[in-house]
Amino acid sequence: MGVAERKIREKEELKDQILKAAKRLFIERGFEKTSIRNIADEIEYSPGIIYHYFQDKNEIFHALHQEGFQELRKRMEILGAVDDPMSRLKAMGKIYIQFALENSDMYDLMFIIEAPIDFVEKRDDQCWIEGDSTFNQLRSTVHQCMQKGHFKGHKLEALSFMIWSTVHGMVSLKIRKRVIVLNAAEIDQIVENSYHSFLLILDNC
Amino acid sequence: MGVAERKIREKEELKDQILKAAKRLFIERGFEKTSIRNIADEIEYSPGIIYHYFQDKNEIFHALHQEGFQELRKRMEILGAVDDPMSRLKAMGKIYIQFALENSDMYDLMFIIEAPIDFVEKRDDQCWIEGDSTFNQLRSTVHQCMQKGHFKGHKLEALSFMIWSTVHGMVSLKIRKRVIVLNAAEIDQIVENSYHSFLLILDNC
DNA sequence: AAATATAATTGAACAGTGTTTAATGACAAA
DNA sequence: TTTGTCATTAAACACTGTTCAATTATATTT
Structure with missing residues (x-):
């Protein structure tokens, strides 16, 4: 036919x-x-x-947010070449931030705007596979870090979420224009500098 | 008259x-x-x-977001009683998170929704005094921590922003419903548990 | 080739949105 | 009582997401 x-x-x-x-x-x-x-x-x-x-406007933007996740996944592929889990964790954060700053509208759609997640919640399965698979990647890397003796006393789920929150917090405060509280001279590079602080702390974990 | x-x-x-x-x-x-x-x-x-x-809808919600900052400031007042800066920093995060989870709509307005900040940006002075004074409080506490020998090798502005980002990230991912990636059993307490992980890390700084 | 069935596409309508403005109403001062 | 100054309104403008009966186009069957 x-x-x-x-x-x-x-x-x-x-x-x-x-x-x-x-x-x-x-x-x-x-x-x-x-x-x-x-x-x-x-x-x-x-x-x-x-x-x-x-179905509605939400579904359109859910479809668009999927494209964002595809691009993010593509950028994360390079991490396969990083054997040491701690180095991989650090590189992951760097890639995440870079993606967010270079595609801030897409990032907004993926992690801040309500439309795509509202569509997911109103669907039968109610599961957010795009977010799931991304967080899984982080969780398994953190898991490997712990197996190598890092993050003593931490719980995997809570720690992984904390790490995600740190990078998400930085880029989302920037995207939603709350960084104007900072000294004007630092605003442009604040996310990079701030992630550097985070890496410094990770070195003692 | x-x-x-x-x-x-x-x-x-x-x-x-x-x-x-x-x-x-x-x-x-x-x-x-x-x-x-x-x-x-x-x-x-x-x-x-x-x-x-x-002037417009944005101004109404800017006025409302001010009320949120008033409440947050009120809750922060108790911190005057905490002498040790490191303890104060930890308590500050706890209060911030508690405020965000108990007043999630107000928090959304203060730190995520664009309306109030768009109003600020279109105004003559263009300065966000509400956010400024809140961040100043954090910065000065972090500054005192550094003076007491904590956070060696860090830069004040970047470190303060990183700490803010961590707590903001946690509550904003929850408020904007991105926590559904977590194991269902942990969702309700994830922010508390996650902040606990953060405190654990701070203990080595 | 003509008639029928099926699917794609439209235009208009519905009930809402933020915002502006000319007209109106109320009320104090002269 | 008139004048002038406000507060307030109703209506309009140009939009918004969404639905649906009617239309057009295409494919299948006679």
């Missing part, structure tokens, strides 16, 4: 167009200012059509 | 009513679902009146 296959392909192509248009608009105007009508205009279709491809 | 004074008082009273209504609605429905019309309904005035007391 060549026809049916072509139809499916065409449907996929339009879905892709919607996503590409949404991403374009999201990057240049942000979440709130990217409307369904804007997206429809961009692909030269009427607004209604979007609801034949996505 | 008794009349003029009464007028000013009445104006203040209505401004207060608007703020109280806004807070009520914000706490029970969130930022996006609290509309100018909702607030107007609540105080039984027409929507337009609100613009004679506030």
Whole structure:
């Protein structure tokens, strides 16, 4: 059935167009200012059509946030080459921060904006596989650090979350513009310098 | 001029009513679902009146976020009784976290939501005194810790920001519902347990 | 090739949003 | 009682996400 296959392909192509248009608009105007009508205009279709491809606006941005995780995973691939778990942990944080600062809108969508997570929560499975797999990677690295004698007295889950929180805190305070409390001269490099402080502390663990 | 004074008082009273209504609605429905019309309904005035007391929606929520900082400052007052800077630093984090978890909507407004900071940025002075004074308190405590020989090799500004980031990261990941990646059994207590890990690390600094 | 069935697409509507403004109402001062 | 100054309103503007009956286009069957 060549026809049916072509139809499916065409449907996929339009879905892709919607996503590409949404991403374009999201990057240049942000979440709130990217409307369904804007997206429809961009692909030269009427607004209604979007609801034949996505349940609602949240699903569109959930799909977009998946692309962010794909990029983050890709950047993390290099960590396979780092044998020592402690070095790997440090490199992981560096990559995470770099990703967040270079793709701050995507990071916002992945870890701050409510839309994609609201979509996950309203779905049947209710599980956030994108976040899961990323946190698993951190957890297993921390686990290996502990097996090598680091982080004595710590509990794996709580410690892993603390480490995630530290890097997330730094980049999210920057992305949501709360760093203006700092001495003006330091604002631009604060995340890098602050992560350096974190690494210094890790050296005694 | 008794009349003029009464007028000013009445104006203040209505401004207060608007703020109280806004807070009520914000706490029970969130930022996006609290509309100018909702607030107007609540105080039984027409929507337009609100613009004679506030420039825009952002200013209303900036005023509300100030109330949050007032409450946070009040909770921090007890720290005056803690002489040892390292103990004070630890207590500070505990209070900060407790405030965030008990007033998560207010915390969201103060440190995540864009509205109040957008108002600050569009204002002439462009300075965020609420955040400033809170961060100053942390910085000066960290400074005293360093003077007592802690945190060798660290830079004050970067270290202070890292500490803030750690606690902010923990509570903001929880508030923005990214903790679902954790083992279900640990979610409820993760922030407490995670802060415990942080304290454990501080003991070696 | 024409008629039918199926799917894609639209346009209009609904109920909301923040914000502006001309008109109105209330009330104090002259 | 008139004038002037405010406070307040209703209506409008240009949007928002979402739904749905009607239309158009395409594929299958007769």
